[in-house]
Amino acid sequence: MQVENTHAATNVPHHHDGHHGHERHWLLSWLMTTDHKRIGIMYLWTSFIFFLIGGAMTFVIRAQLMSHQNTLVSPDFYNQMMTMHATVMIFLAIIPAITGFGNLALPLHLGARDVAFPRLNALGFWLVPAGGLVVCSSFFLGGASENGWTAYPPLASNQYSPGLGVDLWIFGLHLLGTSSITGGLNFIVTIFNMRAPGLTLHKMSLFSWSWLVTSWLQVIATPVLAGAITMLLFDRNLGTSFFRPENGGDPILFQHLFWFYSHPAVYIMILPVFGIVSQVVPAFSKKRIFGYLPIAYSSVAIGFFGLLVWAHHMFATGLSPWFLTIFMLITMAIAVPTGIKIFSWIATMWGGIVDFTTPMLFCIGFIAFFTIGGLSGIMQSAIPFDIQVSGTYFIVAHIHYVLFAGSVMGLYAGLYYWLPKMSGRMYSERLGQAHFWLTTIFMNFAFFPMHYLGLQGMPRRVAYYAPQFEQVNYWISISVFILGTAQLLVIANLIYTLKWGKKVENDPWNHHPDTRTFEWEISSPPPHYNFETLPVVR
Amino acid sequence: MSAHSHHDTTPGSAVAAGAVDPHVLEHEIASIFPLFTSFGTGLFLLGCAANWNSIAWGKGAIVLGLVVMIAAMTGWWTELVRDNKLDETTLIGTPEAARKGLHVGFGFFIGSEVMFFAAFFAYYFYARAIAPTWPPENFHLPWAPALINTALLVTSGFFYMIGEHRVANHQPKGITLFWMSLALVFGFVFLGIQVIEWADLMHEGFTITDGAIGTSFYLLTGFHGLHVIIGAIFITVVTFRIAFNHFTPTKHFAMTAAGWYWHFVDVVWIGLVVVLYLYDYFRDMVGWSKPVAHAMSQFLV
Amino acid sequence: MQQSLLKPSVLLANLLLAWGVLFSSDTLAAPFWFVDTVTPYGDQVNFTYQLMVWISIAILVAVEVALVVALIKFRKKPGDRREPETWSHNTRLELIWTIIPVILLVIILVPTMKGVMMLADVPKSPSLTLEVVGRQFFWEYRYPDLNVQFNSSMRMGNQPQEPLHIPVNQTIKVVFTAADVIHSWWVPAFGIQQMTTPGNLAQIPLTVTKVGEYEGACAYLCGAYHGAMNIKVKAVEQAEFDAWIKTKVAGAPLTPINEIGRIGAPHPKLDIQKGGEQSKEKPQGAVDKTIASVPVQSSTASPEVSAKQQTPSIDPVVMAKHGEAIYSARCAACHQTNGAGVPGAIPPLAGAEQVNGDDETFARILLKGLTNEPIKVKGVDYKGLMPAFSDLSDEELASVMTYARASWGNNGKAVSPELVKSLR
Numbered sequence A: 001m002q003v004e005n006t007h008a009a010t011n012v013p014h015h016h017d018g019h020h021g022h023e024r025h026w027l028l029s030w031l032m033t034t035d036h037k038r039i040g041i042m043y044l045w046t047s048f049i050f051f052l053i054g055g056a057m058t059f060v061i062r063a064q065l066m067s068h069q070n071t072l073v074s075p076d077f078y079n080q081m082m083t084m085h086a087t088v089m090i091f092l093a094i095i096p097a098i099t100g101f102g103n104l105a106l107p108l109h110l111g112a113r114d115v116a117f118p119r120l121n122a123l124g125f126w127l128v129p130a131g132g133l134v135v136c137s138s139f140f141l142g143g144a145s146e147n148g149w150t151a152y153p154p155l156a157s158n159q160y161s162p163g164l165g166v167d168l169w170i171f172g173l174h175l176l177g178t179s180s181i182t183g184g185l186n187f188i189v190t191i192f193n194m195r196a197p198g199l200t201l202h203k204m205s206l207f208s209w210s211w212l213v214t215s216w217l218q219v220i221a222t223p224v225l226a227g228a229i230t231m232l233l234f235d236r237n238l239g240t241s242f243f244r245p246e247n248g249g250d251p252i253l254f255q256h257l258f259w260f261y262s263h264p265a266v267y268i269m270i271l272p273v274f275g276i277v278s279q280v281v282p283a284f285s286k287k288r289i290f291g292y293l294p295i296a297y298s299s300v301a302i303g304f305f306g307l308l309v310w311a312h313h314m315f316a317t318g319l320s321p322w323f324l325t326i327f328m329l330i331t332m333a334i335a336v337p338t339g340i341k342i343f344s345w346i347a348t349m350w351g352g353i354v355d356f357t358t359p360m361l362f363c364i365g366f367i368a369f370f371t372i373g374g375l376s377g378i379m380q381s382a383i384p385f386d387i388q389v390s391g392t393y394f395i396v397a398h399i400h401y402v403l404f405a406g407s408v409m410g411l412y413a414g415l416y417y418w419l420p421k422m423s424g425r426m427y428s429e430r431l432g433q434a435h436f437w438l439t440t441i442f443m444n445f446a447f448f449p450m451h452y453l454g455l456q457g458m459p460r461r462v463a464y465y466a467p468q469f470e471q472v473n474y475w476i477s478i479s480v481f482i483l484g485t486a487q488l489l490v491i492a493n494l495i496y497t498l499k500w501g502k503k504v505e506n507d508p509w510n511h512h513p514d515t516r517t518f519e520w521e522i523s524s525p526p527p528h529y530n531f532e533t534l535p536v537v538r
Numbered sequence B: 001m002s003a004h005s006h007h008d009t010t011p012g013s014a015v016a017a018g019a020v021d022p023h024v025l026e027h028e029i030a031s032i033f034p035l036f037t038s039f040g041t042g043l044f045l046l047g048c049a050a051n052w053n054s055i056a057w058g059k060g061a062i063v064l065g066l067v068v069m070i071a072a073m074t075g076w077w078t079e080l081v082r083d084n085k086l087d088e089t090t091l092i093g094t095p096e097a098a099r100k101g102l103h104v105g106f107g108f109f110i111g112s113e114v115m116f117f118a119a120f121f122a123y124y125f126y127a128r129a130i131a132p133t134w135p136p137e138n139f140h141l142p143w144a145p146a147l148i149n150t151a152l153l154v155t156s157g158f159f160y161m162i163g164e165h166r167v168a169n170h171q172p173k174g175i176t177l178f179w180m181s182l183a184l185v186f187g188f189v190f191l192g193i194q195v196i197e198w199a200d201l202m203h204e205g206f207t208i209t210d211g212a213i214g215t216s217f218y219l220l221t222g223f224h225g226l227h228v229i230i231g232a233i234f235i236t237v238v239t240f241r242i243a244f245n246h247f248t249p250t251k252h253f254a255m256t257a258a259g260w261y262w263h264f265v266d267v268v269w270i271g272l273v274v275v276l277y278l279y280d281y282f283r284d285m286v287g288w289s290k291p292v293a294h295a296m297s298q299f300l301v
Numbered sequence C: 001m002q003q004s005l006l007k008p009s010v011l012l013a014n015l016l017l018a019w020g021v022l023f024s025s026d027t028l029a030a031p032f033w034f035v036d037t038v039t040p041y042g043d044q045v046n047f048t049y050q051l052m053v054w055i056s057i058a059i060l061v062a063v064e065v066a067l068v069v070a071l072i073k074f075r076k077k078p079g080d081r082r083e084p085e086t087w088s089h090n091t092r093l094e095l096i097w098t099i100i101p102v103i104l105l106v107i108i109l110v111p112t113m114k115g116v117m118m119l120a121d122v123p124k125s126p127s128l129t130l131e132v133v134g135r136q137f138f139w140e141y142r143y144p145d146l147n148v149q150f151n152s153s154m155r156m157g158n159q160p161q162e163p164l165h166i167p168v169n170q171t172i173k174v175v176f177t178a179a180d181v182i183h184s185w186w187v188p189a190f191g192i193q194q195m196t197t198p199g200n201l202a203q204i205p206l207t208v209t210k211v212g213e214y215e216g217a218c219a220y221l222c223g224a225y226h227g228a229m230n231i232k233v234k235a236v237e238q239a240e241f242d243a244w245i246k247t248k249v250a251g252a253p254l255t256p257i258n259e260i261g262r263i264g265a266p267h268p269k270l271d272i273q274k275g276g277e278q279s280k281e282k283p284q285g286a287v288d289k290t291i292a293s294v295p296v297q298s299s300t301a302s303p304e305v306s307a308k309q310q311t312p313s314i315d316p317v318v319m320a321k322h323g324e325a326i327y328s329a330r331c332a333a334c335h336q337t338n339g340a341g342v343p344g345a346i347p348p349l350a351g352a353e354q355v356n357g358d359d360e361t362f363a364r365i366l367l368k369g370l371t372n373e374p375i376k377v378k379g380v381d382y383k384g385l386m387p388a389f390s391d392l393s394d395e396e397l398a399s400v401m402t403y404a405r406a407s408w409g410n411n412g413k414a415v416s417p418e419l420v421k422s423l424r
């Protein structure tokens, strides 16, 4: 970052005892906190717990798929697992995780003391566990939704999915969506309004840029999802006919409204991760980011185009091909700004001094393998090919290359990068490296063969499948078990860090001045309200 | 490395405008109400789902959830009103900057509300596009109440603007309260007329389950009505705060926000009247739209 | 094997072996794992795919090579005294990596758009029209011009599956809809998949150029047994097709396809709220754009259908005979020809209490269907999901019930059409 920041900040000692009349009990102080860093940490813990839950569900999924007519679980239960896996991963793991990092780092990057509306921020956080409880309580109240995370009617209507499952899924998403909207609002105002003096938009960090776009998407797209699932709820319970063809409605409309949110949602899940990579790569290449402005504005382009491509999820519905062609063209256009990012990151490394720390490794993994997911995405955007593979394991492969090799790996980079800042202690590099290598290798073993399955004829969301696919599925499952177990290393590393980790100074990474953002100028962990004196950028 | 040398400024050496003691701030701004609001709402929704599925404890959960939710929100608002000053001066340098933030934030909030309504309007246009005839034969919504209601809402918004203008110019609050009450009363009359219209239509046997037309009519007017209720509550609070002298000519963001909300509700209503009530009366007059509509449908289907 | 798997080295070796299989000459014989396609359109998809894979590989290699070279060349070495470079722009480079992707995308678009045009080219007056109706969890196939209709069955439960027959080397029109929820008819070798949505019609051209049997599957989540809802298609010469179609008797009159998705299962909540007045609801808005634009293949001209208007037969033997045809067309897909059902999924009719009990219970199930009302049959619990068959006439329903009672060791009591009528 081109910031000249001399009078940045100071270390306020962590506890001024007796400074204020009485201290709150520590638990209460967390429950009541409006401090963006604490809220960020709570977001991250919540998200990590849900990540483990969502991951544990894949163990059930993969165990069932180890043979082609397995009777391990009933097909209903399989569908519940599959649905809740995706719901938990998207709405309770990835989105809270990006919001957690946003909370943690955004005010620091902007040189602000907190987000614009700290209490609203706390509300946004607490809505996540509340929403999570509502969604997950369905398991104990007669079974969760079985309709996939896309919940298309008529299958999700009352005729075919009676019971609490879908209703609770909808209500849970209402809560989580509200959280997203409040978070987005908050970040928009924080970015527009709370930058340190002299920190113009064109000087702020690329992480902040990615959040600027993301928060717009959240505010624009999420209410439409709220509308769509509200309609579904009313069809189910009040007898309206939004999506009931027997009464003048149309199930296709749900798909339009759902994807109007859910395509932007995939960019909500990736843009902040692009932002993290744009911070970490220069930090460990000891070199200024290559192409700051193109990277910043390519996020804007991705966000803008991202709002106009939703029907690429509906290529197989039988809508007019000419209508769909428009969506295909806009979808393909997104390859260009994304490519600019990928190439700029590599160019950043070029000529730098690349230090293979765990966060950097995860960024390298991100660049190397997210690209595979992006390329399969472009293939899917070609209408005739998508029609062939829609609803098959090819899509599942795409999903996990962009969401696991993409979002999750990038988030791990962020976790290792900011862990010393959050905790004031250094993690174990050894465990981190082991985690990286196991994850990368078995991620590919688990997800790459899914392309094969899809191309050869295996549909997704199936509890039973044709016998010829058994062998490949078996080996996918084995890889997944190893991949999942490898994630336990994160828990080990977190325990190690908090208990034994070496205490760190302000900037354990020795950032090159061109790459250092404000958080590395203050203590680890940073003091309340970050900056005694607001930093000034010249 | 060189960067490290910059770090030894002594704490508290230079206290810039708006700088605060972090501990005081943390202590005063911290709040338990976000937590209770969230979980109260969660419990309420859980109860709704249970109740809809005929589970006995559903009603209990609804009541408990509502109690928690309302108590928490009341506590929150009370704090907000109490801490009015705090929010505006501490975190964001100057009060002007703080107010700008509130304006931008509320603007985006209304934007998100617009998108929520957009989903329902999208449904409406979609439904009528796929219907063989629209509106169904012999079906006419009575337009008189709609026009009366439009007049009511617009006038109410106008009264509100007078009130706001008076607050901004520090005019005596007695008359301001009069205009505010009038704005509020007009809002309630609007709701009353709306309720009567619904009752009439239902009495005639036109209900929410009557296909696309029933769904779109009741849902669009219903959600709009809900927003009128929220706006009315908002205005009530604002009116009381005027009575308690909470606002000054420069500091009355709550009033501005309630006003924006009220105008937003107004605009949605006008859009709604046009598409739901009036358009069909004039449809045949706009002959030019037919070829366009036809061309569009050829392309899209 | 399971034992030794726990040894990391064995496990890794096995995994690599499995990967070896994925990339063996066998699987790669179909280039890049794509299936052999047997339609001109499928070939076009195949070609587009091959082109895209080559382009993707080129891009991927470029990215990975650049990445790896950067990492090796500029890695931090012990005792490294280098200063990092300070440049952060290179307009020429940036232009290159903006423009080349655009060019590559345009190249991809050429065969893609050709495919789109082929897909949109549905014959106006096809030699044969095929209608496909997705149902939980089987396919209903209909040849509306020939008044032939039959159901496939799902893969569970080992009974032989009758394949869909189509003649080769002619372009037929396929029209799709669904009766209950969304399904998707996918036969990879044809390069085509089509979602079937209730209340919507979709149509595609289909020209199979190679005789053979092809496998496919339902590719949109449609409920618990989505994974068992497979497809079998037999592409045959015209003569063989004609012979096959002659063996098919039109068992039941065909509902016009554009009405199928509009029937809908009863809404449980509405039944409570409106006292079961569901059917009274006004049909406003009940036809959509797609349907309106597709000429209805009227089936009312067929002799079978006009038979519907004749006086109901009361001879149990005749009824059972008629019922058998209806049964095989409408019921056998799930309950199986031998009435044994599918263990764990579909209850048996042979010896079922509901079949052999009072007439009303039996008839109600057929008329109203079961919407997730758990049901116990011969001591086993089932989920209770069955479509309503109220589209069949009183006489037809009575016949099929009579047939079921007369078969598989059931009690043989006949059912009268009047009873069915009284329950509507």
Ligand code: HEA
Binding pocket: A150, A266, A267, A269, A270, A312, A313, A314, A315, A331, A332, A334, A335, A336, A338, A339, A340, A342, A370, A371, A373, A374, A375, A376, A377, A378, A379, A380, A381, A382, A386, A389, A390, A391, A395, A398, A399, A402, A403, A406, A407, C059, C063, C100, C101, C102, C104, C105
């Ligand atoms: C983080 C999440 C994420 C991201 C980033 C993406 C990115 C993309 N996705 Fe993906 N997508 C999903 C998550 C995501 N997707 C999910 C979850 C689904 C399934 C939903 C469901 O049904 O459950 C899905 C489904 C999906 C479909 C629908 C498939 C179907 O169901 O039939 C399509 C179709 O167009 C698609 C396309 C794309 C494209 C074009 C991109 C592009 O943004 C990718 C751009 C990136 C690159 C192209 C790589 C880098 C670029 C270069 C190196 C430059 C050179 C490149 C070229 C010239 C090609 N995606």
Ligand code: HEA
Binding pocket: A051, A052, A053, A054, A055, A056, A058, A059, A061, A062, A082, A083, A085, A086, A089, A090, A094, A147, A148, A149, A150, A396, A399, A400, A403, A404, A407, A408, A446, A460, A461, A462, A463, A480, A483, A484, A485, A486, A487, A488
């Ligand atoms: C962010 C999103 C995300 C992430 C991270 C993942 C991660 C994983 N996913 Fe998921 N997946 C989706 C999003 C995601 N997925 C979506 C959107 C779908 C589509 C759903 C639909 O069709 O509707 C899907 C569908 C999907 C399917 C297809 C299901 C089907 O179609 O029938 C499969 C099958 O293998 C799968 C597997 C996996 C695996 C093995 C992982 C692994 O990466 C997970 C690894 C992590 C762990 C395993 C955690 C570690 C946990 C433990 C070690 C246990 C300890 C537990 C406790 C202490 C509680 N996923």
Ligand code: CUA
Binding pocket: C134, C135, C136, C137, C182, C183, C184, C218, C219, C220, C221, C222, C223, C225, C226, C227, C229
């Ligand atoms: Cu039918 Cu899936």
Ligand SMILES: [Cu+2]
Binding pocket: A262, A263, A266, A309, A310, A312, A313
């Ligand atoms: Cu998408």
